[in-house]
Amino acid sequence: MSDSVDWIVVLDVSLEEAATLADQVINWFVQEKIILPDAVASSRGNKMWSRAWAHKWDADLTFQTRPAQCGLEIAIGRRVFDAGGQGIDALVCPACGTRHEPDILPWSDAVGAWHAGDDQSAMKCPACGVEQCIGAWHFDVPWALGNLGFGFWNWTIKERLVQEVASLIGRRCRLVRQHL
Numbered sequence: 610m611s612d613s614v615d616w617i618v619v620l621d622v623s624l625e626e627a628a629t630l631a632d633q634v635i636n637w638f639v640q641e642k643i644i645l646p647d648a649v650a651s652s653r654g655n656k657m658w659s660r661a662w663a664h665k666w667d668a669d670l671t672f673q674t675r676p677a678q679c680g681l682e683i684a685i686g687r688r689v690f691d692a693g694g695q696g697i698d699a700l701v702c703p704a705c706g707t708r709h710e711p712d713i714l715p716w717s718d719a720v721g722a723w724h725a726g727d728d729q730s731a732m733k734c735p736a737c738g739v740e741q742c743i744g745a746w747h748f749d750v751p752w753a754l755g756n757l758g759f760g761f762w763n764w765t766i767k768e769r770l771v772q773e774v775a776s777l778i779g780r781r782c783r784l785v786r787q788h789l
C-alpha cells in the first residue's frame with residue numbers, strides 16, 4: 610500500500626527562522642491535542658510526532674486505514690514539496706492567470722535552480738511577459754517550495770487547519786497533498 614502525506618508548507622520563511630516557527634507550531638499542535646509531545650527522529654533525519662486524540666479537530670483530521678502509520682513529520686530545510694507520482698497538469702501565471710501546459714515552460718530548470726540555493730530563481734510567462742519567482746507560480750496540482758513543512762502521514766487534513774497555522778505564525782501557508 611502506498612502512503613500519502615498532507616503537507617502544510619510555510620511559504621515565507623527563511624532557513625534561519627524555520628526552527629523557531631516550527632517550535633511555535635509544534636507547541637500549538639500539542640496544546641490542541643493533535644500530537645503527543647514525544648518526538649522521534651525519522652528515517653529522513655527529520656522529527657516525527659505521534660498523533661494524539663484531538664476530538665476538537667475530528668472534523669478536520671481524518672485518520673486513514675492504518676492508524677499506526679499516522680504521524681506528523683516536521684521538515685526543516687530547503688525542499689520541493691511535490692504532489693508525488695502523478696505529475697502536474699498545468700502551471701498558472703500569478704500575474705495574468707494564464708494556464709500553461711507544463712511541457713512548454715522551463716519550470717523544471719527553475720525549480721532545480723531554486724533547490725540549488727537560488728531564492729530568486731524565476732520564470733517568464735509567455736502570455737504576459739512578466740517574470741516571477743518560481744515559488745510564486747501556481748502549480749496544478751499544488752506544489753510548494755519552502756524551508757518548513759508539517760507533513761501529516763496517512764492523515765488527511767482540511768484547509769481550515771492550514772489557515773489556523775497560517776494565522777498562528779502570520780505567514781502564508783499552502784496545502785500540498787503528496788502521494789508516495
Ligand SMILES: [Zn+2]
Pocket residue numbers: 702703704705706707734735736737738739
Ligand atoms: Zn502571465
